[in-house]
Amino acid sequence: MKTFKRTTITSALPYANGPVHIGHLAGVYIPADIYARYLRLRGEEVVYIGGSDEHGVPITIKARKEGLRPQDIVDRYHSIIKKSFEDFGISFDVYSRTTSDTHKQVASEFFRSLYEKGKFVEKTSEQYYDAEAGQFLADRYITGTCPHCKNEAAYGDQCEQCGTSLSPTELLNPKSAISGSVPVMRETKHWYLPLDQYQDFLSDWILQGHKEWKPNVYGQCKSWLDMGLQPRAVSRDLDWGIPVPVAGVEGKVLYVWFDAPIGYISNTQEMCAAQPEKYGNWERWWKDPETRLLHFIGKDNIVFHCIVFPSMLRAEGTYILPENVPANEFLNLEGDKISTSRNWAVWLHEYLEDFPGQQDVLRYVLTANAPETKDNDFTWKDFQARNNNELVAIYGNFVNRALVLTQKYFDGCVPALGALDDYDRQVLADCASIKEKVETLLDSFHFRDAQKEAMNLARIGNKYLADTEPWKVVKNDLKRTGSILNVSLQLAANLAIVFEPFLPFSSEKLRRMLHLNALVWRDLGRTDLLPEGHRLAAPELLFEKIEDNRIEAQVKKLQETKHANESSEYRPQPQKADVSFEDFTRLDIRVGTVLDCRKVPKADKLLEFRIDDGMGGRTILSGIAAYYPKPEELIGTQVCFVANFPPRKLRGIDSEGMILSAENPDGSLTLIQPKKELSNGAAIV
């Protein structure tokens, strides 16, 4: 295995249009933080880079909605996010933002560099343009009717009602979200990064060179590479972002996915500029082949960090590439997908209001149940159980027992270590073996197992006390009692070290109780951390039990969110603009009987209907297969359809019309079916 001199750790830049929640923490920031702390404890050269991602269209939309400037939005969330990370002890060496001056300069230079080397392809395409506002419209800035579910408030990139992704040209009745005017198509020029040119290089580098990457990461990369890569636009027509640094170009900015990962580099530069004596020249962290670059991300970011960003770095030519990209899966909350827009989340700043000073509890639980190999579920009941049964009952309890006994029998001073028996030696040796186990696991990014091993050391301590029974021995052998407690206290000191990367706040508290200064990883396994006669502080509880009522309150809070969501989803869509009666009469809507209905092969959503329309019959395709798993049961029933659409080919079949369905609050579709049997071909008027 290749050895490195230093490590650059990055964790995905959180998008500054909302606060951060437990999913972010569990999947990205805690693992990265554990790793960074671990390397620092080992005395290795390491930096941990973070920052907010503040450009992009969603932020401009949110700003518009609230009547604020985009800068106001990112200022707000940047400070909330930054504070949450500080509160949870995420130990960034720098936490900056992509609206910083440094970043503007670095990102521009990066673009310029590729531009001058001829690494981009220029392409002209037609895009929607708002003549009234005098600007091109980002996909998100175009609203219109979703062609699938007819939701009137669909966006140009996606319909939030039915969840389908769209392209702006698919929208019916497109409207500019800025001025409300009808946009027109207009030519615009953009720069593209020709990913297809990096196909061979990437295949070789990842598929051949990095078979050790996690299966989910490797698999996803393979999937993309097998599909074949396409050029990707690196600029957009927008006024929020880094201006494209090309003479004569106006109204264009770097596309956010291009600008964001460069943020890792600019934040590193900012950090080095602020503390050159500590961090040195920034290029050591990004250009020295002896530096190991690691990206901690969630699974949604795999493509960017394994395909796109490496292509950018490669195109630039002077940068190192990531050595590994330990991407995690997603964390669910009480059985449902975490969702910012649906407020289905545990927000970090809210957690600390309800559980002040208990950030380590969340850190512990999220690591114990981290989505390392597949999506996992966070439940408050599990949270409570892990706290009460593990942190309190195993770790806290052992420490408390050792300290209280020492207080009681030796007035809070570390007693002498007498002659050791085999059991004592075994227990002390366990500290050393735990060290090795934890190292092996952390080195391979197995954080949950590593933490489990740390907890095992506390279990060993409890068992040691139960077996040696110092409270009995003290009655006739004070010296032996002292030895037992000495061993127990050394064990407690070791716990403070081994838990340091995982539970930094608790380790600090424990060190305070033991009157110990900061320790380093190398000390782990030592049995002389506390000298004889060393005075301990008065014992406190390391963790507190969490009672049922506090958990019930959290569950109730979530239930209320759920109810609020359900009732709000029932809000009918706003009424459409008036149409004339003549317009309506041009539509020919009819009733027909389903003669046959079957799934279209190789199409997930399509059902093929054969309809008796009283006029010789016709075939219509409809995208409702998901809601009618047994299409044959529709045979013999009647449906309504638009009869006078021109035929359209779908999946090689001519569809002669459109079958009418109504949309339910959850986005599912239900056929409109007459209650009373009607003549086939009957017109709906």
Added chain:
RNA sequence: GGCGGGAUAGCUCAGAUGGUUAGAGCGUCGGAUUCAUAACCCGGAGGUCACGAGUUCAACUCUCGUUCCCGCUACCA
């Protein structure tokens, strides 16, 4: 439909390159104990490793097929 990931004890999850009785924590049942936040400690029960074939002396582990979940992708007048 294509591609990728997953399916292991009641629950949440581990199980490199195939090899003796498949693991952990929690929960449950029983025992022991009282220094400790009724905590700790010991023991038991509990799994046809999604399903069906195949390769092999041997498969949870490899191959093929099927079912279900997650993601990307195609399709959605």
